[in-house]
Amino acid sequence: MSLAKLFDLTWTAIRYRxxxxxxxxxxxxxxxxxxxxxLLGAVNARIVRQNTEEELExxxxxxxxxxxxxxxxxxxxxxxxxxxxxxSEELIGFAGISKEQFTSLSEVAGQGLAFIEFxxxxxxxxxxxxxxxxVNVSFLDELVDGDRRSGFLExxxxxxxxxxxxxxEEFEAMLxxxxxxxxxxxxxxxxxxxALRSLLPLFGSKSPIQVLAEGRDExxxxxxxxxxxxxxxxxxxxxxxxxTEALAIHLENSFTQLDLKKALARRLNTMPYxxxxxxxxxxxxxxxxxxxxxxxxxxxxxxxxxxxxxxxxFIARQRLREAKLQDAYNATxxxxxTRGLFGLSVKMSVLLIVSxxxxxxxxxxxxxxxxxxxxxxxxxxxxxxxLDVSILLIFVIEASxxxxxxGLAGSLIGGLTSFLGALLSFGSIFLQExxxxxxxxxxxxxLIGGALLAGAAAVYPSWKAARxxxxxxxxxx
Amino acid sequence: xxxxxxxxxxxxxxxxxxxxxLRKVYSQKKVETVALAGVDSxxxxxxxxxxxxxxxxxxxxxxxxIGGLDSPTSGRVMIDEVDVAQLTAIELAFLRCRKIGYIFQxxxxxxxxxxxxNVTTPMTFAGLSPDDARNRGMELLxxxxxxxxxxxxxxxxxxxxxxxxxxxRSMANLPTILLCDxxxxxxxxxxxxxxxEILKNxxxxxxxxxxxxxxxxxxxxxxxxxxxxxxxxxxxxxxRDEVDIQLGSVGGEAS
Numbered sequence: 001m002s003l004a005k006l007f008d009l010t011w012t013a014i015r016y017r018x019x020x021x022x023x024x025x026x027x028x029x030x031x032x033x034x035x036x037x038x039l040l041g042a043v044n045a046r047i048v049r050q051n052t053e054e055e056l057e058x059x060x061x062x063x064x065x066x067x068x069x070x071x072x073x074x075x076x077x078x079x080x081x082x083x084x085x086x087x088s089e090e091l092i093g094f095a096g097i098s099k100e101q102f103t104s105l106s107e108v109a110g111q112g113l114a115f116i117e118f119x120x121x122x123x124x125x126x127x128x129x130x131x132x133x134x135v136n137v138s139f140l141d142e143l144v145d146g147d148r149r150s151g152f153l154e155x156x157x158x159x160x161x162x163x164x165x166x167x168x169e170e171f172e173a174m175l176x177x178x179x180x181x182x183x184x185x186x187x188x189x190x191x192x193x194x195a196l197r198s199l200l201p202l203f204g205s206k207s208p209i210q211v212l213a214e215g216r217d218e219x220x221x222x223x224x225x226x227x228x229x230x231x232x233x234x235x236x237x238x239x240x241x242x243x244t245e246a247l248a249i250h251l252e253n254s255f256t257q258l259d260l261k262k263a264l265a266r267r268l269n270t271m272p273y274x275x276x277x278x279x280x281x282x283x284x285x286x287x288x289x290x291x292x293x294x295x296x297x298x299x300x301x302x303x304x305x306x307x308x309x310x311x312x313x314f315i316a317r318q319r320l321r322e323a324k325l326q327d328a329y330n331a332t333x334x335x336x337x338t339r340g341l342f343g344l345s346v347k348m349s350v351l352l353i354v355s356x357x358x359x360x361x362x363x364x365x366x367x368x369x370x371x372x373x374x375x376x377x378x379x380x381x382x383x384x385x386x387l388d389v390s391i392l393l394i395f396v397i398e399a400s401x402x403x404x405x406x407g408l409a410g411s412l413i414g415g416l417t418s419f420l421g422a423l424l425s426f427g428s429i430f431l432q433e434x435x436x437x438x439x440x441x442x443x444x445x446x447l448i449g450g451a452l453l454a455g456a457a458a459v460y461p462s463w464k465a466a467r468x469x470x471x472x473x474x475x476x477x
Numbered sequence: 478x479x480x481x482x483x484x485x486x487x488x489x490x491x492x493x494x495x496x497x498x499l500r501k502v503y504s505q506k507k508v509e510t511v512a513l514a515g516v517d518s519x520x521x522x523x524x525x526x527x528x529x530x531x532x533x534x535x536x537x538x539x540x541x542x543i544g545g546l547d548s549p550t551s552g553r554v555m556i557d558e559v560d561v562a563q564l565t566a567i568e569l570a571f572l573r574c575r576k577i578g579y580i581f582q583x584x585x586x587x588x589x590x591x592x593x594x595n596v597t598t599p600m601t602f603a604g605l606s607p608d609d610a611r612n613r614g615m616e617l618l619x620x621x622x623x624x625x626x627x628x629x630x631x632x633x634x635x636x637x638x639x640x641x642x643x644x645x646r647s648m649a650n651l652p653t654i655l656l657c658d659x660x661x662x663x664x665x666x667x668x669x670x671x672x673x674e675i676l677k678n679x680x681x682x683x684x685x686x687x688x689x690x691x692x693x694x695x696x697x698x699x700x701x702x703x704x705x706x707x708x709x710x711x712x713x714x715x716x717r718d719e720v721d722i723q724l725g726s727v728g729g730e731a732s
Contacts, residue, residue, distance in 0.1 A: 002601075005601045005607075009598075012589050012590065012594075013589055015589070016588065016589030017589075376583075376585060377587055377588075379585075380585040380586075380587060381587070381598070382570070382573070383546065383573055383579045383585075384573065384574065384579075384598055384599040384602060384646070384649075385570050385571065385573045385574020385575070385599055385602040385603065385650075386570065386602055387566070387567060387570045387602075388566055388570075390602070469546070469547060469548070470546050470573075471541050471546040471547045
């Protein structure tokens with residue numbers, strides 16, 4: 001019997017029991033919608049997080065440079081910098097080591113950092129017993145000492161629940177090499193802090209950001225001279241960003257001047273103590289408000305004006321965008337955990353599997369009922385010479401059809417809801433790089449998944465029906 | 478009467494169905510019910526056979542057994558000298574599709590199909606092309622007098638009409654054997670008569686072997702041979718002309 005005819009037969013049967021079929025489709029639709037919503041939600045969050053991370057990095061480059069040229073290092077920060085290897089050449093210069101040394105040392109340093117991070121995951125009691133009051137790098141330095149190390153390992157054996165992330169041999173080997181790493185870190189910290197001290201005369205009473213905003217060539221030369229590596233181009237970028245940042249800080253400070261604060265409160269129709277930066281920035285987004293503020297700034301505070309209303313509008317927009325990015329970044333913190341299925345978090349994948357399992361049980365039940373209801377029909381078909389396989393196929397095709405329809409409807413609903421959800425909570429940040437391709441991928445997955453799920457759920461009931469002897473089937477009513 | 482009596486009809490050459498020591502035991506909850514207790518019988522090609530017997534006599538079990546719808550506990554059913562128990566599922570399906578036509582008391586039409594679709598379904602199982610199936614389906618519907626109702630669904634037809642569609646369906650692949658399970662039990666006198674007429678014609682004109690399980694005494698009038706079954710055994714076998722028929726008696730038994 002041809003597949004087309006089977007298909008036709010199934011379709012007629014579905015039409016005859018349209019309501020029952022629709023209910024099954026509804027179950028599949030809901031489950032698939034849920035699954036698609038979860039999956040796309042995770043995808044959207046990941047994309048938003050990526051976008052925000054990149055943009056926030058740019059925004060933060062000023063403050064990073066500001067702290068680089070003003071803040072002295074300690075060994076812990078140095079270790080982190082050593083492992084991240086973002087500016088390895090500069091680091092090699094400060095530490096006075098060769099490239100090969102750096103490669104081998106950074107491996108040990110990575111292990112050391114992993115060990116320190118492992119210690120931080122311990123419970124309070126275990127941590128107190130094992131580590132004591134000493135923290136971070138200094139603890140590793142201590143462990144280099146043989147007695148201290150054997151004491152630590154002995155103590156460790158008393159906590160069976162606590163397991164090192166590496167084998168004991170690796171641990172020992174790491175500690176053997178740690179001496180060198182520790183020494184290198186010491187040199188690095190000393191040289192870098194020494195270099196920073198030589199910058200101090202350039203600062204005077206100004207903040208690092210103000211110094212960067214001035215953008216003097218002297219600073220660029222001086223930085224490269226003492227061992228920092230910064231290209232003129234990057235320097236100019238940083239300077240440009242620093243200028244806006246300096247002005248932003250200046251303006252933010254001006255909000256707190258009493259006269260201006262009162263004027264702002266009147267303007268914003270609120271009390272002076274309720275004036276806060278984000279609120280003022282929101283109003284300064286408008287040219288009209290910015291011009292008004294400029295005027296007041298001149299009159300009331302008698303300040304020297306170094307900015308125009310357009311500048312203020314630009315900064316206000318930037319500030320708000322930054323805040324929005326930060327919000328989005330914080331809201332998508334879950335997207336970091338991608339250990340589950342399809343890059344979902346573990347919790348979400350469990351939820352996904354459970355929901356699909358519930359759906360599977362629902363479909364199986366619906367089909368079981370549909371099969372039971374049709375025993376007489378199945379018996380008749382078998383009397384007329386239908387093969388077991390034909391009966392099986394009739395039901396599997398029926399279920400798969402329902403699965404495809406349910407999958408289509410479900411992925412549309414799920415996709416739409418997750419899209420609107422992301423649009424609502426992230427707005428333009430989401431839109432600038434909406435994951436269209438990923439969306440289609442998930443749609444396809446849902447469609448195939450729905451059909452497979454329904455088809456698989458149909459196998460048991462239809463197999464049961466197909467194997468019955470015709471008479472038995474007719475007797476069961 | 479434990480001995481099997483075979484009344485051999487004249488001009489009946491070939492045995493089409495043969496049963497050898499057919500036994501069927503239903504065991505449920507440790508209680509064994511013997512439905513058939515070793516039945517030997519022969520059914521000849523082209524005859525019109527009635528199987529009669531009171532309810533619970535094993536008549537239906539015997540009937541189902543020779544139709545290949547149920548498997549015996551022991552003993553054999555041979556259709557065309559082939560043991561049904563030896564057939565694979567696919568061969569069995571082939572047998573049901575090509576060799577045997579079934580007519581049920583409940584008609585068992587498929588509710589969501591039109592009369593024509595019901596008739597053509599076995600043909601598609603047999604691999605006939607849709608056009609051929611449609612043509613032959615219309616022919617068969619014409620045979621039972623329902624040509625103009627081919628597009629009607631079972632619920633739109635009367636019981637007699639449904640049974641006629643069922644007969645047309647049973648003839649779909651031109652089987653040599655037609656098994657009728659109380660075909661007239663659900664019908665009134667006149668409609669039943671029509672059905673019997675059609676069956677008689679099929680037997681007479683096409684030479685189809687017809688086996689009827691029935692309570693209907695009118696059947697005695699048209700069948701060639703009768704088998705009475707009682708307590709799981711063949712009680713009596715008789716040719717029609719050997720049977721004294723008294724129609725109209727109430728409360729009496731035919732045997």
